[in-house]
Amino acid sequence: MARTMQALVTAPNKTAVVADIAVPEPGHNEIRVKVHSVALNLVDARYTQYPLGELGRVVGSDISGVVDKVGAGVTGWQVGDRVAGLLQGATSVTPHPGGFAEYAILEQDLAIHVPARITFDEAATVPLCALTAAQALFIRLEIPAPFPNPYTFAPPATDAPSVLVYSAATSLGLYTIELASLLRTPSGKPYRIFATASPKHHAKLLALGAEAVFDYRSPTWVEDVRKVSGGISYAVDCISENESTALISQTFVESGGKIAVIRSKDWDKGGISEGVTPLYGAVWQGLGHELIYNDATLPASPSWRAFSVAFYKFLSAGSAKDRSLFPISPNPVRLMPGGLAEIVSDAFMLIGAYKVVDRPVEATSEGAKEWMNPVSGVILVYRV
Secondary structure, three states, X not given: OOOEEEEEEEEOOOEXXXXXXXXXXXXXXXXXXXXXXXXXXXXXHHHHHOOOOOOOOEOOOEEEEEEEEEOOOOOXXXXXXXXXXXXXXOOOOOOOOOOOEXXXXXXXXXXXXXXXXXXXXXXXXXXXXXXXXXXXXXXXXOOOOOOOOOOOOOOOOOOOOEEEEEOOOOHHHHHHHHHHOOOEOOOOOEOEEEEEOOHHHHHHHHHHOOOEEEOOOOOOHHHHHHHHHOXXXXXXXXXXXXXXXXXXXXXXXXXXXEEEEOOOOOEOOOOOOOOEEEEEOOHHHHHOOOEEEOOEEEOOOHHHHHHHHHHHHHHHOOOOOOOOXXXXXXXXXXXXXXXXXXXXXXXXXXXXXXXXXXXOOOOOXXXXXXXXXXXXXXXXXXXO
């Protein structure tokens, strides 16, 4: 095979370019993937525009494709297997390569078997945001998970626990609702799920399992959530920007609770209701390696890595009702034209490099191109 491949790498002037680099070789317990599809996340654009570490690093987090080569010690994977996985592509000072390339390397136990009826495009949307949602619910919020894993938490004190998913039509929000809909109390009752989103997404979120959905632009949404729910027990802030976390804290029961936030710095620290604790965690901790991220050194966490292995095993097993599908539905896909060379000019412009609230909500000057409409309720995917 060729000794070089095309990859999207960080470059001067806060951008990324397609370059020819060496094809990586799988090491012990690693598999090499011939990449078919890549899915875009905000972190991919952010750390291209605000690079960490040396330039020339492969960007990109979410991939899917086919196993092309297995390293020594690999069991359970064969050449030709369909696979998806998460890489920490240029998102920290720690020099881990990403996946926006023709080939990528995954650790064998942190790779997801893709069921037969899931497309590569759909599978690419799963690894990062689904794991982020699982960490939020089943590690930081300490909700007992619906699959075996290293963490054991006491069941909720109430038999009708309520979960609020803020910005539920985002990729993270959709996976959070999908996972929360699997939860049951010891008596077998489902958790009550509440969500915020633009009105155009309400019907979809109700169909996914939300009991009620509220327009986050409404001046009364906080009061409305408290009135309908009787007070929130757990919350996931899927954007964690500006006043979002403080407003969420006002929806809680009097005894307070925990909010899982996805950013460490971008939400206002003032105004958090007494008894409510925001908890931050970086999804990369689930890969089990020490990393320098957001000006801090995050030590390797064997328990977080073991959780990731357990969660990806849960996904790989497929749905109990149909093993040819995942137990949760992949995000809706907007398939973008072109390949690696169009990611910066098109996708990064659409998703932005910093805050979700700053994304365009109206068609851009490129709006005549259907794929350049504002991003809402979908994840952008390219084929390599």
